[in-house]
Amino acid sequence: MAKRALITGVTGQDGMYLSRLLIDKGYEVFGLVRGQNNPKRAVIERWAPEVTILTGDLLDPSSLHRALLTAQPDEVYNLAAISFVGYSWENAHLTSQVTGNGVLNMLEAIRLYSADDPGRVRFYQASSSEMFGRVQEVPQRESTLLWPRSPYGVAKVFGHYMTINYRESYGMHASSGILFNHESPLRGPEFVTRKISLAVARISLGLQDVITLGNLDAKRDWGFAGDYVDAMWRMLQQDEGDDYVISTGETHSVREFLDAAFARVGIEEWDRYVVQDPAFMRPAEVDLLIGDSSKARDVLGWTPTMSFEQLVGAMVDADVALEQPRAAA
Ligand code: NAP
Ligand code: GDD
Numbered sequence: 001m002a003k004r005a006l007i008t009g010v011t012g013q014d015g016m017y018l019s020r021l022l023i024d025k026g027y028e029v030f031g032l033v034r035g036q037n038n039p040k041r042a043v044i045e046r047w048a049p050e051v052t053i054l055t056g057d058l059l060d061p062s063s064l065h066r067a068l069l070t071a072q073p074d075e076v077y078n079l080a081a082i083s084f085v086g087y088s089w090e091n092a093h094l095t096s097q098v099t100g101n102g103v104l105n106m107l108e109a110i111r112l113y114s115a116d117d118p119g120r121v122r123f124y125q126a127s128s129s130e131m132f133g134r135v136q137e138v139p140q141r142e143s144t145l146l147w148p149r150s151p152y153g154v155a156k157v158f159g160h161y162m163t164i165n166y167r168e169s170y171g172m173h174a175s176s177g178i179l180f181n182h183e184s185p186l187r188g189p190e191f192v193t194r195k196i197s198l199a200v201a202r203i204s205l206g207l208q209d210v211i212t213l214g215n216l217d218a219k220r221d222w223g224f225a226g227d228y229v230d231a232m233w234r235m236l237q238q239d240e241g242d243d244y245v246i247s248t249g250e251t252h253s254v255r256e257f258l259d260a261a262f263a264r265v266g267i268e269e270w271d272r273y274v275v276q277d278p279a280f281m282r283p284a285e286v287d288l289l290i291g292d293s294s295k296a297r298d299v300l301g302w303t304p305t306m307s308f309e310q311l312v313g314a315m316v317d318a319d320v321a322l323e324q325p326r327a328a329a
Contacts, residue, residue: 006071008032008058008106009079010051011040013186014126018077018229019048025233030071032056032064032080058102064109068121075236077124078106081156084190085130088152089283096155103159107166107174122173122236125163128156129180129221129247129289139292142178142243149284160243167241175235177228180247180291183311184225185318192254193222193315196261201319203273204265205327210273214280216258219251219288224306224314234300247291248304260312265320 005022009015010031022029029050033041034057044051054070056063058080068076081099082088088095103125114120132140133149148154160176167174187194192213199211223246231246262270296302306314 002026002028003074004028004030004072005075005077006030006032006054006067006073007077007079008056009081009126010053011038011044012079012083013184013188013225014079014182014229014232016044016047016186017184017225018079018232019044019051021229021233023048023050028052030054030067030073032067034058034080058098058105061105061109064106065113068109068113073121075122075124076106076110077126077232078103079126081126082152084188085150085152086190086280086282088150088155092151095151096158098155099152100155100158104162107162107172111166111170111172118171119173122241123163123166123175124232124236125159125174125176126232127160127163127176127178127243128153129178129245129291130286131157131160131178132289133286135286135288138288139247139249139290140245141292142245142295149286150282153286164243173236173241175238175241176243177232177235178243178245178291179228179231180221180223180245180289182223182225182228183315185315186225187315193257193312196254196257197312197315197319198323200261200265200267200316201323204267204320205323207323207327210275212275212277212280213254214276214278214282215285216254216274216276217287218285219253219290221247221249221251221290222257222308222311223248223304224311227304227306231296231300231302234296234302238299242299244296244300245291245293246296246302247293248308249291249293250308251288251290252308257312260309261316264313264316
């Protein structure tokens with residue numbers, strides 16, 4: 001019998017990579033898509049036509065219950081969230097509801113659905129290195145004290161501890177992946193890596209003059225999204241639910257990302273193409289993230305496959321290919 005998986009946030013970067021990974025492993029995959037006439041629905045239908053789309057919203061508990069009844073999943077991957085940190089200050093209440101309370105809605109729906117056998121449905125929660133915020137230890141690991149610096153980070157802490165609480169209270173097979181930043185050509189253009197790769201591609205093709213950014217000194221531990229969804233799957237194949245940091249163990253500044261991206265199109269001196277604007281600075285910044293993923297490497301046998309340079313190169317190349325027809329027109 002093929003295993004069955006339900007993915008919330010299936011239209012996002014990770015949902016798209018995870019759906020392909022699970023389909024390739026022979027799973028029957030169900031994806032939750034929110035909203036009326038959501039344009040992303042067509043995108044996931046093209047990307048992975050094998051996915052059965054269910055409509056629902058993390059804010060609507062009955063839609064989650066219905067999705068469970070239809071999908072009858074062995075595994076639930078809760079990837080849905082308002083995930084853009086910058087947006088979360090302007091929309092703190094909504095972010096708390098979706099990114100925080102939404103996790104509780106999903107956990108509670110699973111608890112009621114599988115009350116006869118609490119371990120029947122395995123649950124993955126998309127926790128985040130943003131929870132480390134003002135970091136209390138370098139590198140950050142599973143035991144590092146959480147000190148979130150944004151409404152998004154606070155909401156993720158709530159979801160993280162709710163996941164642990166449901167595991168401890170009800171014996172659910174619930175795992176929390178504390179994933180550090182992961183990127184790809186499918187990354188949303190609001191995030192700094194994709195904003196840069198798109199702009200660099202367009203500048204190299206003569207379609208754009210400058211890119212406007214905020215803090216260039218922030219440091220992130222950037223990995224490849226395709227590697228990180230594999231870690232999610234591995235967590236749910238363990239005998240027990242647990243928490244795992246997933247990271248590369250390398251950190252780079254936004255400035256270094258710019259170096260690598262511009263170098264890919266043959267530009268070594270990029271100063272004249274980059275403008276800084278306080279509008280892109282955050283009320284409270286996370287200055288440095290670097291993760292220690294020893295536990296995941298030892299227990300899950302997980303390891304990242306793509307270097308920083310390869311990742312930046314792949315993103316820039318994909319955006320050059322995307323923008324080329326516009327330059328030719
Ligand atoms: P993403 O591209 O922003 O995708 C977010 C997904 O959530 C989208 O499918 C979105 O649907 C959906 N969504 C938003 N509000 C919803 C609601 N009320 N009900 C149902 N679905 C809703 O994010 P991602 O990069 O794939 O990340 C996946 C998860 O991992 C997120 O929870 C994120 O916070 C977390 N995470 C990401 C990273 C990273 O570096 N990428 C690191 C750590 C943790 P629409 O398409 O309709 O908007
Ligand atoms: N987005 C953005 N836009 N960020 C900028 C810009 C800009 O113009 N200029 C500088 N930055 C800096 C931000 O201040 C931040 O320090 C860093 O670039 C990364 O920003 P994002 O790419 O928006 O990612 P993030 O680290 O805030 O959040 C991502 O990673 C988290 C895991 O640590 C998101 O994917 C979250 O959902 C995820 O949980």
